[in-house]
Each structure stands twice: as structure tokens, then as C-alpha cells.
Amino acid sequence: MEYLVHLAVVFAIYAILAVSLQLIVGFTGLISLAHAAFYGVGAYSVALILENTGFGFFPALVLGILMSAIAAFLIGIVLSKFRDDYYALGSLGFTVIVFSIFLNWQELTRGPLGIPGINRPELFGFVFSENIVYLGLALVLLGLCYVFSTFVTKSSFGRALQAIREDEVALSVFGYHTSWFKLAVFVMGAGMAAIAGGLFASYITFIDPSSFGVPESVFMLSVIILGGLGSLRGAVIGALVLVLLPEALRFVGFTPDIAAQMRQVIYGLMLVFLMLYRPQGLAGTYRL
Amino acid sequence: MNALQTNELVKKFGGVTAVNGLSITVPTGKITSVIGPNGSGKTTLTNVLTGICQIDGGVVVVAGGKERARIKPYQVFGLGLTRTFQNVRVFEQVSVLDNVLISLTKRSVLGSLFEKNKEEHLKKAEEVLTRVGLWEKKDAYASELSYGQRKLLEIARALATGADTVLFDEPYAGLFPEMVKLVSGIMRELREQGKTIVLIEHDMALIRELSDHVIVMDAGKLLAEGKPEEVLSNKAVIEAYLGV
Numbered sequence: 286m287e288y289l290v291h292l293a294v295v296f297a298i299y300a301i302l303a304v305s306l307q308l309i310v311g312f313t314g315l316i317s318l319a320h321a322a323f324y325g326v327g328a329y330s331v332a333l334i335l336e337n338t339g340f341g342f343f344p345a346l347v348l349g350i351l352m353s354a355i356a357a358f359l360i361g362i363v364l365s366k367f368r369d370d371y372y373a374l375g376s377l378g379f380t381v382i383v384f385s386i387f388l389n390w391q392e393l394t395r396g397p398l399g400i401p402g403i404n405r406p407e408l409f410g411f412v413f414s415e416n417i418v419y420l421g422l423a424l425v426l427l428g429l430c431y432v433f434s435t436f437v438t439k440s441s442f443g444r445a446l447q448a449i450r451e452d453e454v455a456l457s458v459f460g461y462h463t464s465w466f467k468l469a470v471f472v473m474g475a476g477m478a479a480i481a482g483g484l485f486a487s488y489i490t491f492i493d494p495s496s497f498g499v500p501e502s503v504f505m506l507s508v509i510i511l512g513g514l515g516s517l518r519g520a521v522i523g524a525l526v527l528v529l530l531p532e533a534l535r536f537v538g539f540t541p542d543i544a545a546q547m548r549q550v551i552y553g554l555m556l557v558f559l560m561l562y563r564p565q566g567l568a569g570t571y572r573l
Numbered sequence: 574m575n576a577l578q579t580n581e582l583v584k585k586f587g588g589v590t591a592v593n594g595l596s597i598t599v600p601t602g603k604i605t606s607v608i609g610p611n612g613s614g615k616t617t618l619t620n621v622l623t624g625i626c627q628i629d630g631g632v633v634v635v636a637g638g639k640e641r642a643r644i645k646p647y648q649v650f651g652l653g654l655t656r657t658f659q660n661v662r663v664f665e666q667v668s669v670l671d672n673v674l675i676s677l678t679k680r681s682v683l684g685s686l687f688e689k690n691k692e693e694h695l696k697k698a699e700e701v702l703t704r705v706g707l708w709e710k711k712d713a714y715a716s717e718l719s720y721g722q723r724k725l726l727e728i729a730r731a732l733a734t735g736a737d738t739v740l741f742d743e744p745y746a747g748l749f750p751e752m753v754k755l756v757s758g759i760m761r762e763l764r765e766q767g768k769t770i771v772l773i774e775h776d777m778a779l780i781r782e783l784s785d786h787v788i789v790m791d792a793g794k795l796l797a798e799g800k801p802e803e804v805l806s807n808k809a810v811i812e813a814y815l816g817v
Contacts, residue, residue, distance in 0.1 A: 441678035441685035444667070448675050451664035458623050459734065460650025460680040469682045515666075570666070 290416045294488055296528045297423035298481045301430050303508045303520035305477030308434055310506065311514035311569070312443065313470050314450030315368065318502040319360065319376035322383035323475035325497025326353040327482025329387060332400045332492055342406035346483040350476045356383075357475030364471065365464040368453060380499050387494035399493025403486050413487075423484055430477045434517050437473065446470055447515070511559060513569020522568050530555070574637040576601040576738045576769035577622065583630030584614070584621050584793075591617040593793035594631070599738070599786070601636075604760060604770040606780045606801070609790035610814055615773045616659050618790070619742050622771075623649045623656050636737065650680070655736035657727040659743045659773070665716040669707055672715050672726055673698040676733035701729040705755065721748045728759060738769040745776060757783060781805065789814060 302324060309317045330349035334340050340348070364375045387394050394400065406413045406422065413419045437443050445466055448456040453463050486492045504527070512523020534548040559567070577599035584592040592614045599605045607615050620626040622633060624646035632640040635652045649655070655676075664672050677694040679685045702708040705725040710718065715726055724744060731739050744756050760770055760783055774780055780787065780801060787804040789796040791813045797804050804810055 437686065439689065441674075441688040441690075442682065444671050444675060444678065445685055447667050447671070448664045451667055452662050454625060454646065455658065455662040455664070456675065457646035458625070458649050458656060459676055459730075460647055462647045462680070465682050469686075 287416060290420050292528065292532060294416060294420050294423050296524055297420065297427045298485050298488070299505075299508060299528050300427050300521045300524040301481040301484070302478055302505050303512065303524045304427075304430050304434050304517055305474040305481070306505050307509050307514070307517055307520040308437060308446070308470050309474040311509055311516065311520070312438060312450065313446040313467060315364075315376075315467060315471070316370075316373040316506075317364075317376045317471070317474070318373055318499060318506070319357075319364075319379045320474070320478050320505050321497045321499065321501035322380040323353045323357060323478035324482040324485070324501065325383060325387055325494070326356055326475075327479025328486040328492050328497065329394060329400070329482075330479065331483035332403045332486045333393065335404050335487075336400065336402075341408075342404065342483070342487055343408065346480065349483045350479045353479035353482070354472050354476045357472045358468065361468040361471040361475075365467040377499060377502075380497075380502055384494055384498045387497060394494070397493060397495075399491055400486075401491045403490045403492065405490070406487055419488055423488070426480055426484060430480065431517060431521070433473075433477075437470075438517065442466070442469075450515075507556065509566075511556060511566055513566030516566070516569045519566050519568035523566065526567065574601060575599055575634070576636055577771070578634040579618075579622075579631060580634070580640070581631035582618075582621065582628065582633065584617050584626055585629050591793050592621060595790070595793065595795055596631075597788050597795060597798060599769060599771055599788075601737075601769050602764065602767045603785035604764055604772055604783050605786040605788060606772045606774055606784040607788045607790060608774065608777075608780060608814060609796070612792075613790040614793040615790055616742055617793075619656060619659075619740050619771070619773060622740065623654060647680075650734065650736070653737040654740065655731045655734040655738075656740035657724070657731050657742055657744055659746070661720065661723045661727055663715040663718075663723050663726050663730070666714055668711065669702065669713055669715055669718070669726060670698055670711040673702060673730050673733045676730050697733055701732045704732070704759065705729045721752050724748060725752065725755070728756065732759070732763075736768075738771065739763060740771045740773075742773045743775070744772070745774060745779060753779075777805065 306320045309315050327349040330352045331345045334345035334348055360379045364372055367375055388396055413422050445461055449463050449466060457463050508523040508527050509520050511527060513519025531548055531552060534551055539547045575598045580596050582592050582595040609615050617626060621628055624644040628642055632642050634640055674694055677697055679688050699708055702711060705728055707722060707726060715723060728744060745753055763770055784801045787801045788798045789804055789810050796813055797807045797810050
């Protein structure tokens with residue numbers, strides 16, 4: 286049971302990341318590889334604030350969101366001038382820089398040693414120490430992110446995002462300053478990624494830079510592509526499948542010496558076949 | 574007051590001067606056709622006027638306003654201009670209805686974030702989509718429409734803006750005769766409403782039928798302008814464009 290609860294918490298964290306990245310990639314068409322960086326900024330902000338100040342988890346989380354949003358605003362001003370491959374490359378560069386900061390600013394982040402002993406959240410004297418209770422918190426935050434993202438996508442703003450994805454130049458002729466829209470959705474997504482980061486830091490109680498590098502951003506992209514671009518539901522389904530699939534493959538019955546490799550092979554093959562026969566993803570309608 | 578005016582307008586692409594010192598006027602409330610051989614700079618002119626290409630020289634005056642040496646695309650709507658594209662540029666994986674609603678809703682980030690579909694927007698969208706015969710397809714993706722229907726959707730999107738001046742870049746290309754009649758009817762209606770139309774077109778019969786004013790371009794320069802019957806019987810125009 287404890288194992289299932291753990292998987293559910295991990296799923297909730299990745300679902301928040303996927304829903305927020307979906308706004309940027311699936312709805313706006315901006316191939317961002319910066320999401321792991323904002324996830325990390327949220328995680329490190331919460332960890333460092335909890336360690337070095339008297340703030341509790343929730344104020345620390347709010348500050349983490351703010352830090353991530355400010356970072357997104359600053360890098361977003363530059364990125365919003367780009368689109369397509371240039372956007373992807375620019376966002377990749379940002380993740381590499383942030384990863385390097387986590388790794389090398391040892392006085393602040395302890396570098397590769399990471400930050401241990403991060404406290405679990407506490408609210409009015411109640412500590413979220415039990416994993417099942419933590420799951421409740423994670424699901425509430427996932428629900429809030431989902432509702433917020435639905436609000437965004439159902440608004441005229443959301444429609445403009447989709448038009449940017451389809452043809453940014455044509456949209457701009459109709460009076461839309463598209464750079465501001467791209468910047469706004471990037472900041473929103475980064476803020477939500479920080480929520481996932483804060484949850485992760487406080488749940489695992491230890492963070493190090495390895496969780497926030499480029500491969501993590503690529504994994505998040507795989508989640509939303511597999512789940513279906515342009516669909517919030519698809520993002521959640523993608524997170525569910527990609528978090529649970531490797532675990533499910535544990536029970537297939539491979540001999541221990543090849544089990545890990547076979548899991549990777551099956552996992553990779555499933556992704557390839559899905560993209561071949563259902564390129565719009567499990568629940569999506571939009572094709573890259 | 575003219576709807577549009579260019580003075581010594583220049584646009585270069587590397588070593589090619591696509592628009593070369595062009596000075597033209599587009600009278601308000603009329604249909605002005607821009608004709609010329611392929612590569613004469615007609616579409617570049619439209620792109621320059623709507624900010625898609627930057628101006629390399631000269632100025633543009635919109636509706637008697639200030640002289641502009643630079644127009645950004647997002648400023649075009651505020652200037653009372655809108656356009657269609659030579660190669661259709663609808664929002665493919667967005668519904669037909671949403672393609673039109675884009676032209677009607679708020680343009681600011683905050684304003685649009687807190688705006689849902691309003692009754693007045695839906696009513697206007699229904700009106701323009703019904704006018705082009707696409708209301709029945711309102712829930713389909715634009716990518717599911719035929720080429721001609723996508724051309725009509727672009728026209729509906731432009732109509733929904735309510736702009737004073739509409740630039741149509743080869744709107745008849747690929748349309749079957751019934752659709753051609755429909756588009757011509759829309760242009761006449763717009764003229765009756767006092768709107769200004771700039772029409773880029775190759776079909777001489779349509780030019781004669783619709784135009785109040787004709788501008789002929791050749792190699793980025795103005796070759797002739799005036800009333801259709803005068804311009805189309807001009808010897809230089811016949812030589813350069815009609816090739817006889």
C-alpha cells in the first residue's frame with residue numbers, strides 16, 4: 286500500500302509538471318526544454334528557505350513560485366523573440382545554466398552533495414509526515430493547477446495561444462502582440478513547475494542537481510507528447526502512464542540480470558509504436 | 574482623405590529590390606486593384622503595408638494619419654487594416670468558429686485572460702460565417718476544410734475585424750465559380766458600407782467588373798494607375814502585363 290501511495294505522489298508531481306508544460310508546448314507550440322530548470326528553482330527555493338529561515342513550507346512555496354516566475358520572466362523576454370528550433374535551443378541553454386548553478390554554487394546549494402533533511406510541510410501544527418496525507422496535499426495542488434490551466438485554456442487568452450501555435454505571424458496581423466502572450470504563458474508554466482519542485486523537495490526530503498537537468502526536461506516533453514499535445518487530460522494521462530509503466534514492467538518476470546535493460550527496451554518500443562500509430566498521443570488531438 | 578498612401582516606398586530582399594520607390598494612393602471607400610506580372614512586388618507591397626516585412630525606405634500613411642517608416646504587425650489592426658493571404662494562413666488545428674472569434678476578442682494579455690465567449694462575439698461570428706457559407710462547419714478544424722473553404726474562412730476572419738480597409742491577396746485563386754460570385758458579392762457589400770478594398774488579382778474580367786481604381790506594378794515600380802478602362806488600354810500596361 287505504501288508503495289502505491291508513493292507512486293501516486295510521484296504521479297501527482299509529474300502531472301503538475303505535465304499540465305504546466307502542456308500550456309507552453311501543447312497549446313502555444315513553444316518547444317520548451319526549460320521546465321526542469323523551473324522545477325529545480327522551485328525545489329531549491331523551498332529547500333533553502335526551509336533550511337535557512339523561519340518560514341514554513343507554504344510561504345516558502347509561494348516564494349519559490351515567485352522566484353521561478355521571475356526567472357521565467359527574465360529568460361522569457363529573450364525567448365519570446367524566438368520560435369521553433371531556436372526557442373528549443375534557447376530554453377535548453379537556460380536549463381544547462383541553471384543546472385550548472387545548482388552543481389557549482391556550492392556555498393548555496395552544496396553542489397553534488399545536495400540538500401538533505403528538508404522538512405515536510407506543516408500547517409497550523411499539523412505535519413504532513415504520513416505519505417497518504419502528503420498524497421492528499423499533492424492531489425489538491427494538482428487539482429488547483431488543473432483548474433487554473435483549464436481557466437487559461439478556455440479563455441480568449443487560451444484561444445490566442447493556440448493561434449500562436451498555428452501561425453504566429455498571421456495572428457499578429459490581427460492585433461495580437463504575440464511576444465507578450467508567449468511570455469505570459471511561460472511565466473505561468475514556470476510558476477506551476479515550481480509548485481511541483483517544492484512538493485518534490487519536501488516529499489523526498491533530499492534534493493541534488495541530478496533531478497533537474499536536461500534529461501528531466503526531455504522526460505517531461507515525452508509525458509505530454511505521449512499523453513497528447515493540446516490536451517490537459519492528455520498531460521495527466523501521460524504522467525500516469527510514464528510514471529506507472531516502468532513500475533508495471535517490474536512484474537513482467539525478466540531474470541534479474543537483464544530486467545533493468547529489458548524494461549528500458551520495452552519502454553522505448555512502446556513509445557516508438559505509439560508515435561507511429563497514434564501520433565496525436567493517447568488523448569490529444571493536435572499533431573506536431 | 575486616402576485610405577492608404579505610400580511615398581517612395583522601398584523593400585529589398587538581399588540584392589533584389591521587390592518594391593522600388595513606389596508612390597501610390599488608395600482612395601477611401603473604393604475597390605482598388607493592384608495588378609502586375611508575377612514578381613512585380615504586389616504581395617511584397619501587401620506584406621509591407623501589414624508589417625510582415627519591414628520598410629527599407631519611404632513612408633506609409635494610413636487613413637490620413639502620420640507618416641510611418643515602420644509598421645509592426647500587431648499595430649495593423651489598430652490602424653484599421655486587415656488582410657487575407659496569397660497562401661492561405663488560417664489557424665489549421667483550431668475550429669472554424671475559433672478562427673473567427675480570434676478577430677473579435679480582446680487583444681491584451683490580461684483582458685483576454687478574463688474574457689470568455691461573449692454573446693455579441695458569437696453572434697458576429699455566426700453572421701460572417703453564414704455569409705461565407707461555413708456556419709455549418711463551425712466546429713470542424715480549419716484543416717478539415719477544402720482549399721476554397723479555407724480561403725472563405727480567411728475572408729470571414731477579415732470581415733469579423735470590422736476593419737475600414739481590407740487587403741485581399743489573390744482571394745479568387747482556387748475558387749470554383751459559385752465561390753467567386755460569393756466573394757465578389759462580399760466585396761461589393763463592403764464597398765457599399767464605405768469600406769476600402771485593395772484587391773490583388775490576375776483575372777482581368779474580375780478586375781474590370783469590380784475595380785474603381787487600378788494600380789499596375791512592374792518590377793517593383795508603378796507602371797500606371799487610374800480608372801480600369803484607361804489603365805487596361807494603356808499601351809505600356811498591355812506590353813508589360815498582358816504581353817501583346
